[in-house]
Amino acid sequence: MGRVVVVGSLNVDLVTSVEVHPRPGETVIGSGLDRYAGGKGANQAMAAARAGSGEVLMVGRVGADEGGSLYRTRLERTGVDVSGVLVDDSEPTGHALIVVDEDGENTIVVVPGANGRVSESDLGPVHACGPGDVVLLQLEIPLPVVAAAVRLAHERGARVVVNVAPFASLPPDVVALADPLVANEHEAAALADAGGVPASLLVTFGAHGASWDGVEYPAHTVPTHRVRDTTGAGDAFCGALAAALASGADRATAMDAALAAGAAAVQHHGAQPDPHLV
Structure with missing residues (x-):
């Protein structure tokens, strides 16, 4: 069984709820302000760890602040190896400002902070990888x-x-090395416009399932009344997918695990289960 090494972002999410999203220039009143654990990298590492199929190691940076300290502790409690999560003295922990409407749809503004200082010198854990391991990345670093x-x-x-x-556009050789490259419908369209040619492409369609190299996989149905928040559903999908692949699962099995994780994620608030960062 291989390891999952996640190279990516860690954010503190500040979340409020609105009836409808504001239009440009419009002010609306938010209800509540919660502080959650987020960031695509850490979300995916948590999802991989929750899959329970093997070792998960996180590579990234947090600030020398309360949010960063709490986050490292949270990941450790979940079983994620945080030896690759460095504490940056120059920038604060990254933040995301998230607004969720009554239908559970969200808008997100990300402030990178320490995520923007992740460097090639931080990639020691990737040097230690080998056959059977899965390295999972996103584009918030x-x-x-x-x-x-x-x-x-x-x-x-x-x-x-x-x-x-x-x-964001990646070099052609990087796109071609992904197995798979995971994109939602909008990202897949942007990839096509940018001329990217992945050797293996997995496209997610939310409630309509996913397609991997043209083979369609149905979604796990979630009743409308149980949809709480779509934040982090894609991250749950990716983390569970990586964990299944690292365990040696075939495509169909890995996709089923990933789709199940995505369906579970929309049924709770925040990008992670019990996401409050306290």
């Missing part, structure tokens, strides 16, 4: 570091899973 991690993981014989979120 500097893109040159993402590219370096993908190439390094491939050189070491590890499987690379790249979630192109939030979307």
Whole structure:
């Protein structure tokens, strides 16, 4: 059984609820302000750990502040190895400002903070990877570091899973090394417009399931009244997918696990189960 090494972001999410999202120039009143654990990298590491199929190691940076300290402790309690999560003295822990409407749809503004200082020198855990391991990445850290991690993981014989979120163009060789490259419908369209040609493409369609290299997989149905918050559903999907692949699962089994994790994620508030960062 291989390890899952997640290279990515850790954010403190500040979340409020509104009836409807404001239009440009409009002010609306929010209800409540909660502080949650978030960041695509850490969300996916938590999801992989919750899958319970093997060792999960997180690579990234937090600030030398309360949020960063609490986050490292939280990950450790869940069983994530945080030896690769460095404490940065120059920038605060990253934050995300999230607004959720009555239908559970969200808008997100990310302030990178320490995530923007992740560097190639932080990739020691990727150097230690080998065949059977899965290295999972997203695009909330500097893109040159993402590219370096993908190439390094491939050189070491590890499987690379790249979630192109939030979307940005990557070098063609990096796109081609992903197995798979994971995108939602909008990201897949942007990838096509940018001329990216992945060797293996997995597209998610929310409540309509997913497609991996043209093979369709149905979603796990969630009744409308049970949908609380779509924040982090894609991250839960990616983390569970990586964990299943690291355990040696075939595509169908890995996809079923990933779709189940995504369906479970929309039934709770925040990007992680019991997400309050206290």
